[in-house]
Amino acid sequence: MTMSMLDRLRRRRIRRSARREAGARPERDAGGRGDAPLRPGRGSADPAAGRRPEWSEYAFGDRMATVEFRVQDEPHIVVDTAACQACPGQPCVTACPADLFTPTADGGIVFNHEQCFECGLCRLVCEGAGGDAITWSYPRGGHGVVLRWS
Amino acid sequence: MTRFDVVVVGAGPAGSAAALTAAQAGASVLLLERGPFPGAKNVHGGVIYGRVLDDLVPRWWEQAPIQRWVTRRSLMMATGAQALSVDYRNGAWAEPPYNGAIAYRSEFDSWLAGVAERAGARLVCSTTATALLRGPDGSVRGVRTDREGGEVEAGVVIACDGANSLLAREAGLRPSGSAEDFALGAKEVLALPRDEIDRRFGLTGREGAAMEVLGCTADVPASAFLHTALDTVSVGVLVPAADLARSRIRPEELIAEVKAHPAIAPYLRGAELKEYAAHLVPDGSRAVLPRLAGPGILVCGDAAGLVLTAGPWLEGVNFAIGSGIAAGEAAAAAVRAGDTGAAALAGYRSRLESSFVLGDLHRFRDVPHLMRSERMRRYPRLACDAAERLLTVDNPRPKPGVTTVLREVAAAHGARMRDLARDGWQLLRSFG
Amino acid sequence: MRVAAALKLVDLRPDVDPLTGVVRESHRRDAHTLGVSPADQAALETALRIAEARGGEVAAVSVGPPAAEAVLREALTVGAARAVRVELPTAGPHGSASSATVAAALASVVGPDGPAPAELVVCGDASLDRGSGAVPAFLAEELGAAQALGLVAVSAAADGAARPGERGELHAVRRLDRGHREVLRVPLPAVMSVEAGTAELRRAPLPALLESTDGRVETALAPAPRTGVSGFPQRAEPFRPGPRPLPGPDPSGDALRRAIAVTTSPAGRPPRRTVAAAPEEAAAELLRYLRETGHLRGG
Numbered sequence: 026m027t028m029s030m031l032d033r034l035r036r037r038r039i040r041r042s043a044r045r046e047a048g049a050r051p052e053r054d055a056g057g058r059g060d061a062p063l064r065p066g067r068g069s070a071d072p073a074a075g076r077r078p079e080w081s082e083y084a085f086g087d088r089m090a091t092v093e094f095r096v097q098d099e100p101h102i103v104v105d106t107a108a109c110q111a112c113p114g115q116p117c118v119t120a121c122p123a124d125l126f127t128p129t130a131d132g133g134i135v136f137n138h139e140q141c142f143e144c145g146l147c148r149l150v151c152e153g154a155g156g157d158a159i160t161w162s163y164p165r166g167g168h169g170v171v172l173r174w175s
Numbered sequence: 176m177t178r179f180d181v182v183v184v185g186a187g188p189a190g191s192a193a194a195l196t197a198a199q200a201g202a203s204v205l206l207l208e209r210g211p212f213p214g215a216k217n218v219h220g221g222v223i224y225g226r227v228l229d230d231l232v233p234r235w236w237e238q239a240p241i242q243r244w245v246t247r248r249s250l251m252m253a254t255g256a257q258a259l260s261v262d263y264r265n266g267a268w269a270e271p272p273y274n275g276a277i278a279y280r281s282e283f284d285s286w287l288a289g290v291a292e293r294a295g296a297r298l299v300c301s302t303t304a305t306a307l308l309r310g311p312d313g314s315v316r317g318v319r320t321d322r323e324g325g326e327v328e329a330g331v332v333i334a335c336d337g338a339n340s341l342l343a344r345e346a347g348l349r350p351s352g353s354a355e356d357f358a359l360g361a362k363e364v365l366a367l368p369r370d371e372i373d374r375r376f377g378l379t380g381r382e383g384a385a386m387e388v389l390g391c392t393a394d395v396p397a398s399a400f401l402h403t404a405l406d407t408v409s410v411g412v413l414v415p416a417a418d419l420a421r422s423r424i425r426p427e428e429l430i431a432e433v434k435a436h437p438a439i440a441p442y443l444r445g446a447e448l449k450e451y452a453a454h455l456v457p458d459g460s461r462a463v464l465p466r467l468a469g470p471g472i473l474v475c476g477d478a479a480g481l482v483l484t485a486g487p488w489l490e491g492v493n494f495a496i497g498s499g500i501a502a503g504e505a506a507a508a509a510v511r512a513g514d515t516g517a518a519a520l521a522g523y524r525s526r527l528e529s530s531f532v533l534g535d536l537h538r539f540r541d542v543p544h545l546m547r548s549e550r551m552r553r554y555p556r557l558a559c560d561a562a563e564r565l566l567t568v569d570n571p572r573p574k575p576g577v578t579t580v581l582r583e584v585a586a587a588h589g590a591r592m593r594d595l596a597r598d599g600w601q602l603l604r605s606f607g
Numbered sequence: 608m609r610v611a612a613a614l615k616l617v618d619l620r621p622d623v624d625p626l627t628g629v630v631r632e633s634h635r636r637d638a639h640t641l642g643v644s645p646a647d648q649a650a651l652e653t654a655l656r657i658a659e660a661r662g663g664e665v666a667a668v669s670v671g672p673p674a675a676e677a678v679l680r681e682a683l684t685v686g687a688a689r690a691v692r693v694e695l696p697t698a699g700p701h702g703s704a705s706s707a708t709v710a711a712a713l714a715s716v717v718g719p720d721g722p723a724p725a726e727l728v729v730c731g732d733a734s735l736d737r738g739s740g741a742v743p744a745f746l747a748e749e750l751g752a753a754q755a756l757g758l759v760a761v762s763a764a765a766d767g768a769a770r771p772g773e774r775g776e777l778h779a780v781r782r783l784d785r786g787h788r789e790v791l792r793v794p795l796p797a798v799m800s801v802e803a804g805t806a807e808l809r810r811a812p813l814p815a816l817l818e819s820t821d822g823r824v825e826t827a828l829a830p831a832p833r834t835g836v837s838g839f840p841q842r843a844e845p846f847r848p849g850p851r852p853l854p855g856p857d858p859s860g861d862a863l864r865r866a867i868a869v870t871t872s873p874a875g876r877p878p879r880r881t882v883a884a885a886p887e888e889a890a891a892e893l894l895r896y897l898r899e900t901g902h903l904r905g906g
């Protein structure tokens with residue numbers, strides 16, 4: 026019980042740090058790595074290791090705005106948020122490259138399919154965490170992500 | 176119901192090569208693509224090794240939409256603050272038959288699909304294959320698509336539907352994939368003026384650079400790449416899916432970490448983001464399907480896990496094309512012989528075994544695992560530290576000898592000379 | 608009943624410089640960015656539904672370069688019976704033709720004497736490339752037809768058409784300001800323009816996609832522009848948003864202070880204020896405020 030609460034707290038902090046944008050960064054620790062305590066396992070022996078840029082040059086929304094999506098009305102991926110409540114790690118939250126999985130206050134997940142790369146990573150990490158909360162498929166032909174420069 | 180000799184699902188390099196080969200062999204071919212155009216859903220790092228096309232599309236380099244030709248390849252080993260590079264240049268690679276081509280997938284895949292169309296294959300885009308049609312004996316007889324009246328009968332279905340291959344899974348050829356079998360590739364395409372790219376990377380004309388980087392993401396065994404197109408640079412990371420999930424680091428943060436590295440930042444300063452993208456890469460040492468063919472169906476390219484992932488090097492497009500060619504030949508031969516059962520299609524695998532596709536994958540099968548190991552991951556840092564000791568002149572102290580430096584640096588990283596020798600030998604062996 | 612849908616080939620992903628607003632040509636993956644606007648798609652679907660409900664055929668018509676044939680072929684696969692591409696007689700890029708010229712070209716095809724005469728023409732209300740939405744109005748004028756523009760719903764049902772011998776009216780809904788709706792009875796012949804989202808374009812069945820459309824796109828040459836009109840204003844440069852002065856931070860402050868001023872509110876800007884007053888007073892107060900902040904000029 027306490028474990029999962031702790032975990033959830035950490036998750037929220039990780040998420041916040043992931044969302045931090047230019048100008049909104051809190052002041053750094055004396056060690057210069059303000060986010061170090063948020064990342065269990067990040068090496069602390071070598072201060073030069075894991076150098077992070079001082080700010081991320083693109084707000085996440087601007088990053089996603091570079092990609093064209095021909096959005097389909099019905100979601101092609103369905104997330105069973107009740108199953109997510111039992112998931113201790115919720116790895117989809119940080120792993121999804123489009124940042125489409127948002128933890129909710131009740132420990133569930135809300136998912137938005139609109140800016141999905143259709144990469145399939147969420148299904149893998151969900152199953153890897155022992156879950157089966159994700160019903161995964163492709164959008165109808167002609168819909169979804171359209172890449173031009175990749 | 177409409178019928179084709181061969182229905183190819185997916186107009187990536189594997190699918191278009193299969194469709195082209197089968198059409199050239201006289202089969203009637205339908206090539207289905209779920210994107211609005213071929214390449215719309217596809218991602219690569221930038222480099223295509225095109226020699227595999229030499230026979231299929233003679234003088235392909237004169238028609239393919241190539242941005243630059245790789246004349247500079249480098250491997251950089253990095254720590255947070257240091258970098259040690261091996262930099263190879265070859266001007267001859269800027270001339271036919273070339274070695275590596277840098278292209279956008281939206282253009283390259285559309286071009287190759289167009290070649291298949293001109294050879295007689297029928298390309299239909301914006302159409303997703305949703306299921307396999309089966310005969311009473313369970314053999315694959317065609318596909319269902321997400322369109323009205325969308326069932327198509329086929330002598331042979333060739334599944335070239337990419338890393339997630341839902342069709343291979345449905346055919347029972349692929350076990351439900353696991354995070355251990357895949358890596359995530361995430362990349363940014365950054366725009367810079369062409370002459371600025373030439374200047375920063377030391378290129379002229381159509382010359383291009385492909386750089387691979389090891390060790391610059393501290394806590395995740397990710398490798399990074401930088402590839403130059405005419406007026407964009409693509410920079411990205413490849414990270415094993417399981418490690419990414421465990422690390423709780425976001426993919427775009429890894430890219431940011433690479434871009435901020437002091438040895439990489441100067442190449443990219445002031446560049447403007449054109450596109451961000453992500454895609455799965457099967458780890459070819461683990462994800463290769465044990466069975467590449469079933470009754471009425473063949474699996475190619477990423478769908479079959481046929482990707483060479485040897486440390487920082489990644490070759491998928493050439494393996495996709497190579498397997499597509501073999502599948503197209505096998506399918507056309509089976510249709511001609513009037514037998515598309517599993518035994519008749521088994522020739523596909525032997526074709527792959529005698530070609531570079533399974534040959535190279537077999538040769539380098541141990542590399543990915545070795546590169547991910549904790550032991551190997553310390554080498555970029557070890558190499559950088561050794562370089563630092565050797566290259567720092569701290570007179571009046573006399574210079575240390577090379578063996579002394581190696582021994583000391585190894586010890587500082589908790590290894591003995593014997594470990595170094597053993598790992599070096601193992602690495603050498605795993606590269607064949 | 609003969610229905611026509613007018614489709615315009617546009618660049619769906621123009622690359623606009625964020626600073627100047629100028630459309631850039633250099634950074635363009637031009638493959639596959641051409642298509643029809645969502646509003647034009649809705650127009651085609653509306654045309655198909657009306658033709659189905661009333662028994663009739665749809666002709667898809669596009670004034671545009673040879674590249675426009677791709678969108679016309681797609682129209683054939685979703686059920687258009689004919690497809691006509693209209694070539695303008697004047698030299699110069701197609702996008703630069705005035706609305707009147709395009710309307711005249713369309714009229715030469717869908718008018719009573721044209722190769723694809725239609726009682727009803729459905730257009731998109733404005734194309735993605737900053738179209739003004741004026742083509743349908745000019746077209747109605749050319750054809751001497753009724754016009755109903757900016758529609759959000761068109762009823763395909765033939766409720767007005769039941770009486771024999773009468774050319775049935777169509778019912779349509781137009782969006783007005785302040786959320787009001789206006790229901791129109793549109794007599795034929797008519798020109799309609801519909802907003803994107805009025806109807807979602809159907810997907811072509813697979814057999815239709817597999818059928819060859821080779822040679823099915825007809826081409827017509829538009830007549831030379833009529834004389835008598837002195838001409839229409841042309842866009843001299845690409846569209847760009849107009850600059851508007853905004854109150855900035857005190858330029859004499861140091862960089863840090865200026866950065867703080869623009870990133871934090873409300874320092875450096877007029878503070879937020881809530882006014883509770885009678886409507887007239889509130890309006891006067893608003894005007895005063897807008898003048899004060901430079902958003903309104905004059906009187």
Ligand SMILES: Cc1cc2nc3c(=O)[nH]c(=O)nc-3n(C[C@H](O)[C@H](O)[C@H](O)COP(=O)(O)OP(=O)(O)OC[C@H]3O[C@@H](n4cnc5c(N)ncnc54)[C@H](O)[C@@H]3O)c2cc1C
Nearest residue numbers: 185187188189209219220304336337360476477491492495
């Ligand atoms: C970040 C990254 C960097 C890479 N770098 C390189 C590199 O530098 N060099 C290199 O050689 N390789 C590289 N690769 C690997 C390479 O991109 C792939 O191996 C290659 O694209 C595989 O080709 P394919 O045809 O098998 O699959 P894909 O290219 O994935 O094509 C599959 C096609 O099938 C379509 N499809 C899928 N499902 C369906 C369906 N149900 N119905 C209809 N259509 C469907 C898809 O839309 C797609 O067009 C990289 C990969 C990534 C992710």
